[in-house]
Amino acid sequence: MDSSKYVTYTLQNFLDDDLFIQWVISPDEETNLFWNSFIEQFPGKKGTITQAAQIITTYRKQDTFYNEDRQALVWNRIEAAVMEQQAIKPKIFRMPQYLRIAAMLLLVSSIGLALWLYNKDRTVTTTYGELRTVTLPDQSTVVLNGNSTIKYAAHWEKGPREVWITGEGFFKVRHINRDTLHIKTSERFIVHCSDVNIEVLGTTFNVKNRHNKTNVGLVNGKIRVDYFDSVLTSHNALVMKPGDYIEYAHKHLVEKRKLAEPVKITSWTQHLLRFSDATLNEITETLQDDYGYHVSLAEPSMAAMRIEGEINVMSVSELLETISTTLHVQVKQTDKNITIISQNP
Amino acid sequence: MTSAKANSEKDILLWSSFKLGDWDAYAELYNNYFKLLNNYGHKFTGDLSLIEDAVHDLFVKLWNTKQNLGNPESVKNYLFKSLRSIIFRKLQSGSKFVGIDDDYSFAFEVSFDHQYIADEEEKKLQAGIKSVVQTLPARQREIIYLRFYEGLGYEEIADIMCINVNSAYKLLYKALNKLQDLLHVSKLSILLALLYGLKTNNQIIINNAF
Numbered sequence: 001m002d003s004s005k006y007v008t009y010t011l012q013n014f015l016d017d018d019l020f021i022q023w024v025i026s027p028d029e030e031t032n033l034f035w036n037s038f039i040e041q042f043p044g045k046k047g048t049i050t051q052a053a054q055i056i057t058t059y060r061k062q063d064t065f066y067n068e069d070r071q072a073l074v075w076n077r078i079e080a081a082v083m084e085q086q087a088i089k090p091k092i093f094r095m096p097q098y099l100r101i102a103a104m105l106l107l108v109s110s111i112g113l114a115l116w117l118y119n120k121d122r123t124v125t126t127t128y129g130e131l132r133t134v135t136l137p138d139q140s141t142v143v144l145n146g147n148s149t150i151k152y153a154a155h156w157e158k159g160p161r162e163v164w165i166t167g168e169g170f171f172k173v174r175h176i177n178r179d180t181l182h183i184k185t186s187e188r189f190i191v192h193c194s195d196v197n198i199e200v201l202g203t204t205f206n207v208k209n210r211h212n213k214t215n216v217g218l219v220n221g222k223i224r225v226d227y228f229d230s231v232l233t234s235h236n237a238l239v240m241k242p243g244d245y246i247e248y249a250h251k252h253l254v255e256k257r258k259l260a261e262p263v264k265i266t267s268w269t270q271h272l273l274r275f276s277d278a279t280l281n282e283i284t285e286t287l288q289d290d291y292g293y294h295v296s297l298a299e300p301s302m303a304a305m306r307i308e309g310e311i312n313v314m315s316v317s318e319l320l321e322t323i324s325t326t327l328h329v330q331v332k333q334t335d336k337n338i339t340i341i342s343q344n345p
Numbered sequence: 346m347t348s349a350k351a352n353s354e355k356d357i358l359l360w361s362s363f364k365l366g367d368w369d370a371y372a373e374l375y376n377n378y379f380k381l382l383n384n385y386g387h388k389f390t391g392d393l394s395l396i397e398d399a400v401h402d403l404f405v406k407l408w409n410t411k412q413n414l415g416n417p418e419s420v421k422n423y424l425f426k427s428l429r430s431i432i433f434r435k436l437q438s439g440s441k442f443v444g445i446d447d448d449y450s451f452a453f454e455v456s457f458d459h460q461y462i463a464d465e466e467e468k469k470l471q472a473g474i475k476s477v478v479q480t481l482p483a484r485q486r487e488i489i490y491l492r493f494y495e496g497l498g499y500e501e502i503a504d505i506m507c508i509n510v511n512s513a514y515k516l517l518y519k520a521l522n523k524l525q526d527l528l529h530v531s532k533l534s535i536l537l538a539l540l541y542g543l544k545t546n547n548q549i550i551i552n553n554a555f
Contacts, residue, residue: 012521018498025496055524058471059478059493063454065387066380067396074397075375081405 003038006045014052024056118154125149126167128292131269136163140189143170143269146290160188168208168290170266173200173221196227196248205240206265210289213249217265218242229253267312273319275311279304280340283311283323287338291316298341302329356420364411375404378421381495382428388452388490389432399431419501425491426505451483451490477523484508485520492517 006014014020023031039046124134126144134142137156144150148167163171173189191198193209196216203221208214216225220242229236230251238246238253243262247255259265267274268290275283281303284295293316297303307326313319320338324331330341359377362370379400386396403424407414417423436449453475478486484506491497491505503513 012525015521015524016517021492021496025493054467054470055474056493058467059474059489061471062494065384067383067387067393068380070397071376071379074379074401075372077401078375078404078408081401082408085405085409 003034003041006038007042009045009048011048011052014049015055020052021056024053025060121151121153123149123151129290136161138174138189140174141172143266145169145268147292160190162190162192164192165207166194166209168206168210168268170204170206170269171200172204195251196225199224199226204266211285213247215245215247216240217245217259217262219262219266227251227253273311273313273316275307277306277308278311279306280323280327283307283319284340287316287319293336293338295338295340298339302340302342305329357416360416360420363407364414366411371404371408374407374420378424381421382424385425385490385495386428386432388487389429389449390436391452395432395435399428399435402431403428421495422497422501422504425495426507429505430507449483451486453478453486453490474524477526481520481523485516488513488517489520 006017009017019031023035035049039049124132124144126132126146126148129146131146132144134144134150136142136152137154138161140161142150142163142165145168148165148169150169151164152162171191189200191200191207193207193214194212195209196214198205198207198216200221200223203223204219205221205223206217206219208216216223218240222242223240225238225240225246225248227236227238227248228234228251236253238256240246243259245255245257245259245262245265246253264274264276273286275286280297284297284303287293287295305327307323311319311322313322320331320333323329323340328343330343332339332341359370359374363374382400382403383396386399387393390396406427433449478489481489487506488502491502497505499510499513499517502517503510506513508516
């Protein structure tokens, strides 16, 4: 190795020399020998060399972040991600003989399974905050609100069209026969709630069946609600016209009124949070039922607090903002827990 | 002697086996570079989960694209460069700044009660280096790190930082100037200590010259 060029080197030159830096960072026998003999030959350079080396070694004594504690954990994540990717890509391979026989048996049994699945009842469940549109076998549709379930038979060739619902759904039912006086069995469309049955002929309406309470709002068309009234101790039927709204609770028809704007009760299908003259209790029920929040009020009396007028917001955070400013309360939120505290006790 | 520039034999072997789908080679690459990549990533951000995500993304992408990967001149360089760009992208998406390229931070941290440094004079030198490094712009700090800590050459540094080699020269030159100024203005005692206070714990320092 040629050492002559180093005779005129300044501190800065050494700090900028690849070989010099390599020696300081990872010295080995060969490089130690080279530099030591250079210093022996040119003792005048010793100060500069020492200084340069000291700068580099001192610089290198900075804090490190090796994150060793997480090394295995991050690897597990990588492994899982890679495996998942690979599972998606199908692999072509040749099966051994015994596997082929097993596959045949599997195929035969899956035909049975498929037949069974084909005729099995369909169940659709939504989680909190999830909206899903379900197309029924007759091409009618149901928009399911969060935390709701519907169940129906896979095929509706014979017998009435029947749907069981818990939670809230907005139905658009296909017309089969406009002549309501002569309805064939196969043309009937019945929605079963826990406590009432709704009989429909081509129409759009909203059903909410939660907390042993059912309310039905009719947007258009005509429906008949069959219910048992514990006060009158009799089975009753009620024909609803567009804009009608009923509430049925604890086996009793609690309310029957006309909706000013029937479309409003379906605002949830657009992911809108819409309330009019709502009490804090109604709002917390929606937050709990449809979005899965847990809401606690500092005092039970607060449930009756009412926000007059219309609330029309796109998100839960906007709704909470509205509550705190109009009711002058404090709203605290941690994840899915909401606490509402009165500001002037 | 040019070990910093060329791939180590081991890296070449690991890289080519990994490209053929050798899972063990892939794992070994990960284990060999995890610490260095974390250390480098930590210079750009204190957000530990962002660093982890970046390392995770880097390796998942490596595996998924292994058929299309070439043979980089230096595996280490390739990994550093990729990690740097992933981190920048993540930082960029998390902030409103668009032109992050000239607007990033590069940390230099030393704890002064550092256990490795027993010598008072060395501590002073370290404080001096820290004060100089802290006045440098992020790019110069990063260059010093890649040069003195990772031992990389100009071409490799230019490649990682996506600048041309000339700029890399200039940036380091400026930084070194400032370091030299520091030593010129520092007390004679420090220089004397540097000249004669050579410690045996520093294996590169010359013993047989005395």
